[in-house]
Amino acid sequence: MKxxxxxxxxxAANRRRPQRNTRDLVRYTAGTxxxxxxxxxxxxxxxxxxxxxxxxxxxxxTNLFGGGPWTRILHPFIGCVMAATFYLLCVKFWxxxxxxxxxxxxxxxxNDVVGNREENLPDVGRYNAGQKLLFFTLVVxxxxxxxxxxxxxxxxxxxxxxxxxxxxxALLHAFFAFVLICAIIVHIYAxxxxxxxxxxxxxxxxxxxxxWKHHRAWFRETGKGMHSK
Ligand code: HEM
Numbered sequence: 001m002k003x004x005x006x007x008x009x010x011x012a013a014n015r016r017r018p019q020r021n022t023r024d025l026v027r028y029t030a031g032t033x034x035x036x037x038x039x040x041x042x043x044x045x046x047x048x049x050x051x052x053x054x055x056x057x058x059x060x061x062t063n064l065f066g067g068g069p070w071t072r073i074l075h076p077f078i079g080c081v082m083a084a085t086f087y088l089l090c091v092k093f094w095x096x097x098x099x100x101x102x103x104x105x106x107x108x109x110x111n112d113v114v115g116n117r118e119e120n121l122p123d124v125g126r127y128n129a130g131q132k133l134l135f136f137t138l139v140v141x142x143x144x145x146x147x148x149x150x151x152x153x154x155x156x157x158x159x160x161x162x163x164x165x166x167x168x169x170a171l172l173h174a175f176f177a178f179v180l181i182c183a184i185i186v187h188i189y190a191x192x193x194x195x196x197x198x199x200x201x202x203x204x205x206x207x208x209x210x211x212w213k214h215h216r217a218w219f220r221e222t223g224k225g226m227h228s229k
Contacts, residue, residue, distance in 0.1 A: 027200040042082035103129035123217040141180040148173040
């Protein structure tokens, strides 16, 4: 029987799509991926609602949340969701983000990193130094946003703080939101730049080649490095 047009299309799509192989490495479990994407979706909603409240020119964004009052009500609750789910992510990734001697060497050789000259670089663990520094930037931002956010959450908490503290908190909240947005732009750019990373966070696995190229020490730790020797 001749294959139909639809079957041909499906086969072509399957050839293009990277297929799972028994030697592939699990990088993120389903639970971790769900956790990460809840944080990411919360971040997008917070950035949109936060920008809507930040400047009158962006007030039209409140239409996405059902108008001004709803945006004001929802923003801090979504913030709590992000803080709680980010905390869970932190607990999982905390140890993997400790800076080690090899990470400082990696940073000093940043020209070789961007030039793709891996042969000049020390082996990288589960995360590289850039990812680790970004991780701690996120931690600082999330803590600062949570604390300053509580102080300016008028309905429930502002009564406990002086006007001076509320003003300072509003300023800090805007500052750390700006830093967080910049950090996440870098995070997304890096994820897209290193081909295969987004798949790690969507499907959970990476190829041995990806692990060998980008996270060689982690590749060895997983025990599968033996095959390539
Ligand atoms: C909005 C779109 C986002 C995209 C496309 C994205 C993409 C990714 C990808 C591809 C990875 C895997 C990197 C690897 O395994 O080497 C990752 C890891 C991670 N992401 Fe995201 N992410 C997004 C948002 C966020 C947000 C908003 C946060 C937190 C505020 C976040 C925190 C993390 C953390 C903590 C890791 C683990 C890496 C580490 O611990 O250094 N991500 N992300």
